[in-house]
Amino acid sequence: MPGPGILSDGWFREESSMWPGQAQGLKVEKVLYDQPTEFQHLTVFESDPKGPWGTVMTLDGAIQLTDYDEFVYHEMLANLSLTCHHKPERVLVIGGGDGGVVREVLRHKSEKEGVVQSVELVDIDGAVIDQSKQHFPQIACGLANPCVTATVGDGAAFVHNAPDNVYDVVIIDTTDPEGPASELFGAEFYKNVRRILRPGGIVCNQGESIWLHRPLIEKMMSFLKKDIGFTTVKYAMIYTPTYPCGSIGTLVCAKSVDTDLTVPRRPVESLGFADELKYYSSDMHRAAFVLPRFAAYLNE
Ligand code: SAM
Numbered sequence: 001m002p003g004p005g006i007l008s009d010g011w012f013r014e015e016s017s018m019w020p021g022q023a024q025g026l027k028v029e030k031v032l033y034d035q036p037t038e039f040q041h042l043t044v045f046e047s048d049p050k051g052p053w054g055t056v057m058t059l060d061g062a063i064q065l066t067d068y069d070e071f072v073y074h075e076m077l078a079n080l081s082l083t084c085h086h087k088p089e090r091v092l093v094i095g096g097g098d099g100g101v102v103r104e105v106l107r108h109k110s111e112k113e114g115v116v117q118s119v120e121l122v123d124i125d126g127a128v129i130d131q132s133k134q135h136f137p138q139i140a141c142g143l144a145n146p147c148v149t150a151t152v153g154d155g156a157a158f159v160h161n162a163p164d165n166v167y168d169v170v171i172i173d174t175t176d177p178e179g180p181a182s183e184l185f186g187a188e189f190y191k192n193v194r195r196i197l198r199p200g201g202i203v204c205n206q207g208e209s210i211w212l213h214r215p216l217i218e219k220m221m222s223f224l225k226k227d228i229g230f231t232t233v234k235y236a237m238i239y240t241p242t243y244p245c246g247s248i249g250t251l252v253c254a255k256s257v258d259t260d261l262t263v264p265r266r267p268v269e270s271l272g273f274a275d276e277l278k279y280y281s282s283d284m285h286r287a288a289f290v291l292p293r294f295a296a297y298l299n300e
Pocket of ligand 1: 179
């Protein structure tokens, strides 16, 4: 039985109750992996070679990444957070089992200051890590770095059990709230995230789309500020063609009052790898926090 969205006419169609009445389609050249895991249905397929998208990963029928545009979201999550921290030595990634965020975080290890010392990744699904290593080696490459530890486990339980004040940056790269990531969009989880951040710490997440999920974004911004106590909470917009509506975002939160999230403290242009990036720059950083008029109130 083919996984969700894999149709008998040779196309993948991304339908979901989280974006009702719309669907994005990709032509399937070859299905490379299509199995239920303990937590979700994982599919990897090669798209039409006449198109640009290359190999595609979906979970429960929702596109997670494609070869062609994966760099957008991964560069933004890693650099929006790390460049605003004065010395991000210890980084935690929740989710992100494909390795894309880790690959980008590791650029901050090889910069001239060599600032990142360790990266811990916690993904609930070992099959995502395994299949990414097999079908997306250019994305999973960082997982083999000796300063990276990859653990298979629930991110909510991990942060619940982690000691206070240990991480400089936490990056939450999860699936959507319907499914195994549901708790990772709740206040209890973020209470622990704030607790395990050192003073000056920064967290950012997979913050969904202003076109589809503004009620969720509003609710999260409200509890992150009022109930959890982050001093600054801002939404940054990220243009990604293969996420629903071509747009995703990230909620970026600071633990300390002296952190400005909208302007990089350590501009990437001074770090020695800016030319390797394809989307993120200091200009893109500042621009990401400028929202269209209908959503501008989120950052006011
Ligand atoms: N940026 C992608 C997107 O939004 O389409 C997300 C990519 S990444 C593959 C998402 C990862 O979150 C998956 O590997 C999934 O297994 C992981 N995940 C979901 N729930 C989780 C949980 N409770 N704890 C840790 N990882 C979780």
